[in-house]
Amino acid sequence: MRNIRRFLRIALFLIVGLFLHYVMPQQDIARVTSTEIIRTDFSTFNRMFYAQADAGAAENPTRDLRLINTERKATYFFGLIRGGNETMVFRNEDTGWIYPPYFKFDSSDLQAEAAASISTAQPYEWVIVRHYGWRIRFLSIYPNAVSVRPAPSEDYRPFPWINLVIFAVLIGGLLFLRAMWAQFRERTVDPLADRVGDQYDHVSADISERKGRVSRWLGTWRKKK
Amino acid sequence: MQFVRLVVFGFVILTVLYVCITYYSRSVRREKLENRWEDSPVEGMTRDDYIAKGMAKYESGLRKKLIVLVYIIPPIIIGTIIYFIN
Numbered sequence: 040m041r042n043i044r045r046f047l048r049i050a051l052f053l054i055v056g057l058f059l060h061y062v063m064p065q066q067d068i069a070r071v072t073s074t075e076i077i078r079t080d081f082s083t084f085n086r087m088f089y090a091q092a093d094a095g096a097a098e099n100p101t102r103d104l105r106l107i108n109t110e111r112k113a114t115y116f117f118g119l120i121r122g123g124n125e126t127m128v129f130r131n132e133d134t135g136w137i138y139p140p141y142f143k144f145d146s147s148d149l150q151a152e153a154a155a156s157i158s159t160a161q162p163y164e165w166v167i168v169r170h171y172g173w174r175i176r177f178l179s180i181y182p183n184a185v186s187v188r189p190a191p192s193e194d195y196r197p198f199p200w201i202n203l204v205i206f207a208v209l210i211g212g213l214l215f216l217r218a219m220w221a222q223f224r225e226r227t228v229d230p231l232a233d234r235v236g237d238q239y240d241h242v243s244a245d246i247s248e249r250k251g252r253v254s255r256w257l258g259t260w261r262k263k264k
Numbered sequence: 265m266q267f268v269r270l271v272v273f274g275f276v277i278l279t280v281l282y283v284c285i286t287y288y289s290r291s292v293r294r295e296k297l298e299n300r301w302e303d304s305p306v307e308g309m310t311r312d313d314y315i316a317k318g319m320a321k322y323e324s325g326l327r328k329k330l331i332v333l334v335y336i337i338p339p340i341i342i343g344t345i346i347y348f349i350n
Binding site for chain 2: 091094135136137140141142143144145148185186218219222223226227
């Protein structure tokens with residue numbers, strides 16, 4: 040039982056962590072080398088990694104996809120360690136009104152900005168690409184670029200203020216929910232359980248003494264032996 | 265169409281949140297009143313009267329009205345995001 044619980048806890052932690060890693064904004068220092076548009080047919084495997092058609096357009100099974108080809112500074116371990124240069128391809132799609140909640144409607148404008156900052160000759164012009172998502176080659180999925188702005192220098196390291204705020208809000212919300220649940224249990228569930236539990240208690244007083252509150256409450260639903 | 269979906273689902277979720285917070289806030293207030301009574305009972309008043317009076321004060325107070333912010337803050341956040349992203 041304890042192993043199952045531990046397994047479930049680790050699985051939940053992993054799923055939430057991966058989800059947040061996918062959805063949270065990240066900033067890359069990159070140099071736009073070209074922009075292009077390819078026609079894309081989505082498969083059942085990679086459909087969930089793409090957004091929908093542009094906010095004002097109709098959804099069709101196949102459509103054009105805007106791509107921004109870049110060379111970026113490789114980063115590892117949440118951007119703390121810098122590597123060399125590597126190629127990275129970003130898609131550029133409207134996220135629309137639903138998911139993830141970036142409310143991005145300006146893909147065309149972003150494509151124009153990216154095209155305007157194409158830099159293929161020295162000295163290079165570096166930009167900060169804010170994006171979310173993953174590049175997984177065997178699924179043909181790309182991170183979605185959200186904004187492009189000029190970087191002060193090649194070695195500039197943007198600080199993730201927005202992520203900090205989002206995490207603070209998430210943790211605060213979680214603690215609030217926990218406080219709400221504790222209050223509900225203490226004021227509503229436990230008095231009820233105590234009333235029901237009284238009849239049960241004198242049958243197995245010493246056992247229920249050792250059980251926690253919730254399991255005692257659960258115990259009231261079990262058949263009496 | 266997406267926008268309608270966001271509004272409808274958002275409204276449902278926020279309503280659930282609003283109801284939960286309303287109950288939570290009321291429960292916290294009642295507990296506080298109970299504790300205050302245990303600490304220093306008021307002369308010439310029963311415990312139930314004391315709590316009923318405190319709760320009536322809460323029901324008409326500002327704190328309860330502030331819970332409406334649950335409906336106001338998310339649209340403001342969404343508006344801010346839309347402004348900065350686009």
